Amino acid sequence: MRWLRRARAAAAAVLVLAVAGGATAQALVPREQGGFTSKAAKPSLHFQVTVLHASRSSGGIDPEAERFDRLLHDTIRYKSLRVVKSKERRVDLNEIERVALPTGQDFRFRPIDAGERGVLVAIDWKKTARGDFRLPRGKPLILGGQPYENGQLVVILEAE
């Protein structure tokens, strides 16, 4: 039964090598914070884009816009504030996302980097402004000033 002992020894060696190889390969795969390995290298980021219309015409504050009214009413003069549109978008890093504005222009943004301090986003609002901004979670970026219908458009970008 010498051949049987040899076969068992060979099988054990193969098993040891397979386990060791698997562990090595596992160590080479980067893990995400949650402990799961990701299929895609680019994490998907969650954004909320809200477009408001601020006007000096009477009309009151849209209940959905009250959160932003609390942020704006001390610095911007308006009599009415209404939500034109609100969109949730999942965007990968370096992917350009577009939100069409009622002016016919696009509000475009592209997350460049994501870290503990928030998401670094490049923004291009045609004919109005462009730049790079860091968006910590829960801190809205409020861009305003584009004239529209006897008022002005306000675009709010939030990273969630």
Place this chain on the structure above:
Amino acid sequence: MSESRKREREELHAYQDGELPFYRRWRVERRIARDAAARREIASVAEIGALLREQAAAQPAPDLWDAVRAQLATAPRPAPIEADAELPARSPWLPGWLGAALAAASVAGVMASGVLAGDAAPVGSVRWIDANRKPVMVLQDDRDATIIWVIENPQETSGGARDAVA
């Protein structure tokens, strides 16, 4: 210039500058004593050195700022630039006190925000911003929100014809 001639010339310069040790200095002095070209070279080097020392010892250039400041005080001032009729001096959207204060500070605010928004700044969000040559104000950039307002020409008001919701 041959390599040996170049070396000799460098040695003469070093001799003139007092950089040679005793033995090499003695050798250079012997060469100067018997070589007319070496004497001319050392005389030239000495002359240049003297000229440089003279310039270095000369008085520093006079400070012209006082004269410039005096002329600035008496120079006629250019007429103030008339406000652009198409572009209001301040936005009707901003309260007067805020518009005036922020108009002056807007550029500095943008720049400061950009500078401070590096890794060391925990709050500032603005890395850079370009508003196509229009005035732009960073009205707020703290823990609650970042508010940026571009002062547009109201006559460029667009929209109205298109559906408000895409």
